[in-house]
Amino acid sequence: MPSEIASGQTTEGLPVAPSLGPALLEARVPPERALVDARVVFICALSIVIAAAAGVVAQALTRLIGFVTNLAFYGRVSSVFVSPAANRLGPLVILVPIAGAVVFGLMARYGSAAIRGHGIPEAMEQVLLNKSRIPARVTVLKPVSAAISIGTGGPFGAEGPIIATGGALGSLLGQLLHTTAVERKTLLAAGAAAGMTATFGSPVSAVLLAVELLLFELRPRSLIPVALAAAAATAVRIAFVGIPPAFAMPNIAQPGEAALAVYVVLGAAVGVAAVAVTKIVYAVEDAFDHLPIHWMWWPAIGAVAVGVCGYFAPHTLGVGYDNIDRILSGDIAGEALLFLGGLKFISWSISLGSGTSGGTLAPLFTIGGALGGLLGEVVARSFPHLGVDPRIAALVGMAAMFAGASRALLASVVFAFETTRQPIGLLPLLGGCTASFLLSCLMMRNTIMTEKIARRGVRVPGEYAADxxxxxxxxxxxxxxxxxxxxxxxxxxxxxxxxxxxxxxxxxxxxxxxxxxxxxxxxxxxxxxxxxxxxxxxxxxxxxxxxxxxxxxxxxxxxxxxxxxxxxxxxxxxxxxxxxxxxxxxxxxxxxxxxxxxxxxxxxxxxxxxxxxxxxx
CATH class of the missing domain: 3.10.580.10 (CBS-domain)
Known part of the structure; x- marks a missing residue:
């Protein structure tokens, strides 16, 4: 006879009426679930430790990417984070991404195939199928391989590998300790949210992204540790880089009613484009699957496109965070914007389809920002009385592209706000991203994050309703x-x-x-x-x-x-x-x-x- 029943308590230690203790001596009663308990406090403490580690890893990976970039494109030894766009290699620049891709392919084949891809779908698969157990070697191989891939010109963001590495850290700690599968999932999500926060300084959107793509729930026992991890990672980031926003954007004016309507329509158009982008990426991946050579060499083949695009448009090389700054500031427009966005898409889609490691957020923001800026520029010139600002249109396009491709609606809206600190953009962002989300749901069954694992038979939750x-x-x-x-x-x-x-x-x-x-x-x-x-x-x-x-x-x-x-x-x-x-x-x-x-x-x-x-x- 369980002692907790004898004392008039449930199996989770919540008291029931004292008079029920003797009456329940022989009966087994259902445990009453608590919102939080002492175990949640323990997981919170672990999440803060993971966040601190993920914050340091984010800074280390950024410097490692900088080191590889400086060495590969400029022949110097430095860890300063720079763009490869100013290189003077000429046609030889085509060979740099190919060399990096060969090294990556060797690491993936003889180290771990799990380092292929941008990280979030792989983390989702571990959550859904493997009780959030990520292999320990991925914790080391993922950031190193990503640094080589991105540092040699791979058109990816650093955020994907950092998010994946933070998640791997959480999973690793959860495996070293006695934890349940749900607790490991929480630690994995906490590490991932900390990685995103440490990269962009966007704690709220990091929490929302973890909820929408990793936790698949909104319960206090998982939300609290993840939120604390994001807050802790923000403190680590401030200690290293201070408090400036991730993307510099000039102050914008309050849009009028007509302009707001245009931004919503623009978001819908970008949502259609997001569907097309997702389908093209997986069409490219399918094409690589039919190649008669080992997948180890696919990244090198994809890197040819990266090098060629980088030769004609050097700003397509590397993470491209500076591109987002220039687009949101209105420093690049017209044909130049079309040229940059188009070649960035070609370079990124082929490289991602080949299985190279890197993040998708920055490329999607660049492509979406370029498309939004172009559409905003056309409307502003054709109908000046509507008061459309191409910079706001670029901001909406940036967030709407990610909202449509990933269906992380709230994370997309809040992320665009947190990384630019432009509160006036919130209303256009909400309308545009929601329109994109709607069109994506109508036109596409899976997302850029879930299509890969859905093809493997994994059922990914798409709705989060109360039980x-x-x-x-x-x-x-x-x-x-x-x-x-x-x-x-x-x-x-x-x-x-x-x-x-x-x-x-x-x-x-x-x-x-x-x-x-x-x-x-x-x-x-x-x-x-x-x-x-x-x-x-x-x-x-x-x-x-x-x-x-x-x-x-x-x-x-x-x-x-x-x-x-x-x-x-x-x-x-x-x-x-x-x-x-x-x-x-x-x-x-x-x-x-x-x-x-x-x-x-x-x-x-x-x-x-x-x-x-x-x-x-």
Whole structure:
């Protein structure tokens, strides 16, 4: 008999009425779930440690990329983060990305194939299929390989590998300690959020991205550690680089109603483009899959496109954060913007399709910003009275491209605000990103983050709704009145009652009570009809285990979890005031039937108020 029941507590240590302690000595009651507990505090502490480590790793990776860039493009030894665009290699620049891709391919084949790709889909797969267990060597190989890939001109952002490495750190610590799969997932998400925050100084959007792409839930026990990790990573970033925004953007004016409408339409157009971008990326990946050579050499083939594009448009090489600054500041426009955005897309899509390591956020922002800026410029010139600012259009395009490609709506809106510190842009961002999100949902089943793992048969949650069973109490769904059997009844008499189709005899399980009406156990129809049991036996002799019960005010989720833990298909329902008096019976069928209300609320359309009634009122 568990000590916590004897003391009048549930298995999670939450007190129930003291008077229930003695009454529950023989009954197994469902645990009452707490929002947070001491274990959550422990996970919070671990998350802060992970965030500090991820923040340092982010700065180290940035410097490592700078070191490789300086060495590969300028022939100097320096860790200063620079753009490869000012190189003077001429046509020889084409060879630099190819050399880096060869090294990356060797690392992927002989180190770990898990370092291929931009990191977030791979982390999602580990969360969904492998209980958030990321191989330990990925923690080292991912950032090093990404530094080589990006430092030699790969058209990726540093944020992807940093996010993946932060997640790997969280997973590694979770594997070294005794943690549950849910706790490891939280630590992985905390590390990923810390990595993104340390890169861009965007803690709120990092938390939202973790919720939308990694946690697939919004519960205090996971949200609090991730939020604390993002806050801690922000402090680390401030210690290294100060508090300036990630992207410099001049102050903008409040847009009028007509301009806001244009930004929403622009966001929708970018959403269509995001769908096209996603499909093209995976079409390129499919093309590489059909090549008759080992995948180790695919990045080198993709790097040819990177080098050629880099020769004609040097600013397509590397992370390109400076490109985003120039686009948002309006320093680049017209044909130059079209040229940069088009070649960046060609370079990035081919390289990503080849399996090279790198982030997708910065390229998507560059492509989306270029498209938004171009569309805004066209509208501003054609219809100047609408008051459209091409810089705001670029900001909306940047965020809408990511919202449409990843469907991380809230993260996209908040990220664009946090990285530019332009609050006036929030309303255009909200409208434009939502329009992009809508078009993406209508036109595309999976996203740029989920298509790869969906092809492997992984089902990725696309909606995050409150558990319906957690909103309904047991008392509303239990079968009443309860049909009980007397513990001292002869089995022969009970069988006769069943054979005669007596009232209530069709049930598959029956609570058993003693002479005082107190619950002593549960027997099933199979037990009662077992031919090996003699008719002279008493019903109480068929009871094989302590009775498990559900309180009438427990949630159906608590009851369902209790059924799983106790390995039973039905629970007698009792009240807290009289915990030994059965008042109902809850079965698995009752749990399924409860979903009828949810389905009706979702699919049954009805008119609750007529116009005639409304006019009378």
């Amino acid at each position: 319906f069973l957690d909103q309904v109490t047991v008392g509303l769904c239990a079968s009443k009145p309860v049909v009980t059997l007397n513990a001292d009844d002869l089995l022969e008499a009970v069988r006769g009652w069943i054979a005669g189709h007596g009232q209530g005899s069709s049930h598959q399980g029956f609570p058993v009570v003693d002479a005082a009406g107190d619950l002593v156990g549960v027997v099933t129809r199979r037990d009662l009809l077992d031919p090996e049991r003699q008719g002279s036996a008493r019903v109480r002799e068929l009871i094989r285990r302590p009775v498990a019960v559900a309180f009438e005010d427990s949630s159906l989720r608590e009851a369902a979890d209790h059924m799983v833990q106790e390995e039973v298909g039905r629970l007698p329902v009792v009240s807290r005031a009289a915990p030994h008096k059965p008042i109902g019976m809850l079965t698995r069928s009752d749990l399924l039937a409860a979903h009828r209300r949810r389905l009706d609320e979702t699919h049954v359309a009805e008119q609750s108020l007529s116009w005639r009634t409304l006019t009378r009122e």
